[in-house]
Amino acid sequence: MLITVLCILIGIPLGFLFRNNTRVVNTVNRLTMWSIYVLLFMLGVTTGSNETIVTQLGTIGVQAACISGLCVLGSACAVFLLDKLFLKGKFDER
Amino acid sequence: MKGSLIILSFFIAGCIVGHMESVPAWLLNDALSTYTLYALLFLVGMSIGFDTHCWQILRQMHLKVLLVPVAVIAGTAAGSLAAWCILTDMPLRDVLAVGAGFGYYSLSTVIITNLGDPVLGSVALLSNIIREIITLLCTPVLVRFFGKLAPVASGGATAMDTTLPIIVKFTSERYGIIAVFSGMVLTILVPFIVTFIMT
Numbered sequence: 155m156l157i158t159v160l161c162i163l164i165g166i167p168l169g170f171l172f173r174n175n176t177r178v179v180n181t182v183n184r185l186t187m188w189s190i191y192v193l194l195f196m197l198g199v200t201t202g203s204n205e206t207i208v209t210q211l212g213t214i215g216v217q218a219a220c221i222s223g224l225c226v227l228g229s230a231c232a233v234f235l236l237d238k239l240f241l242k243g244k245f246d247e248r
Numbered sequence: 249m250k251g252s253l254i255i256l257s258f259f260i261a262g263c264i265v266g267h268m269e270s271v272p273a274w275l276l277n278d279a280l281s282t283y284t285l286y287a288l289l290f291l292v293g294m295s296i297g298f299d300t301h302c303w304q305i306l307r308q309m310h311l312k313v314l315l316v317p318v319a320v321i322a323g324t325a326a327g328s329l330a331a332w333c334i335l336t337d338m339p340l341r342d343v344l345a346v347g348a349g350f351g352y353y354s355l356s357t358v359i360i361t362n363l364g365d366p367v368l369g370s371v372a373l374l375s376n377i378i379r380e381i382i383t384l385l386c387t388p389v390l391v392r393f394f395g396k397l398a399p400v401a402s403g404g405a406t407a408m409d410t411t412l413p414i415i416v417k418f419t420s421e422r423y424g425i426i427a428v429f430s431g432m433v434l435t436i437l438v439p440f441i442v443t444f445i446m447t
Contacts (some may be wrong), residue, residue, distance in 0.1 A: 162290070162292060162408075164290060165290040167297060169293060169296060169378075173297065176254070181346075182291050182295055185264075186288065186295065188414075190288065191254070191255065191258045192284050193285060193417065196284070197281075198259040198260060198264075199266035199275050202263035202268075203265065203267065205307055206367070207374060208267060216335075219375075219378055221328060221331040221347055222375040223328075223382070224327040224330045225323075225324045225347045225375075226382050226386075227325040228327025228328075229320045229323035230390055230398040231323055232354040233323065234397070240315060242285070245396070245423065246422075
């Protein structure tokens with residue numbers, strides 16, 4: 155938790171320093187995509203190597219997919235209403 | 249969409265490799281993904297630094313930004329309630345606890361396995377991974393139908409780290425800051441909320 159926040163906080167001043175250097179900006183964007191690919195691959199390895207999950211995939215999968223799908227839908231609706239009723243696009247750039 | 253398909257194929261390739269008989273030990277090591285995550289967060293920090301105007305918005309919105317994680321918690325609870333109505337074979341407590349992971353699968357799985365049963369822990373692990381994957385894959389769709397805050401809500405606790413780059417890519421650096429804030433609040437609250445529901 156502390157380290158994750160620290161990683162972001164170290165990056166911000168460095169990004170600010172190199173904000174006008176197109177080469178750095180492009181490299182950062184490319185490296186970002188590749189680290190996402192690596193992380194997703196690792197997530198897959200963890201999922202595929204867990205025996206309990208693989209053997210009971212049917213029941214567990216349906217329950218998990220149902221809960222996560224509806225939670226995503228519920229929270230998306232909640233922030234949609236929050237934006238429409240209270241914030242009214244206040245967070246958008248102007 | 250092409251980006252999402254590439255991400256999905258990396259995940260599926262990982263599943264296949266993970267399920268093989270002889271998985272290289274270094275692949276199962278948590279350290280590799282942990283350090284990749286740190287590198288990713290550092291890169292995300294840099295892209296936040298690239299945008300010089302984004303800090304003004306945090307000053308302008310101040311207290312209102314607190315409403316985002318509150319709405320995410322309320323919406324997730326409502327979604328869990330709906331899931332409980334469909335899954336008739338699960339107690340409400342279990343469904344709420346799984347939902348309250350907000351995508352933070354490592355911690356919520358450990359807590360639920362310790363307080364409840366390992367099978368429910370697996371449901372929590374898978375459900376929260378799916379929540380993260382839905383966010384990674386469906387962010388363009390969510391933005392289109394529910395607005396730019398939707399991926400922040402969908403990502404839940406992961407909005408501050410793993411799903412942050414996707415959120416920034418499809419919304420803007422400003423929403424990235426809201427995502428870090430909302431994700432941070434939810435990450436701190438996950439252990440408390442899950443423990444509270446389970447006991």
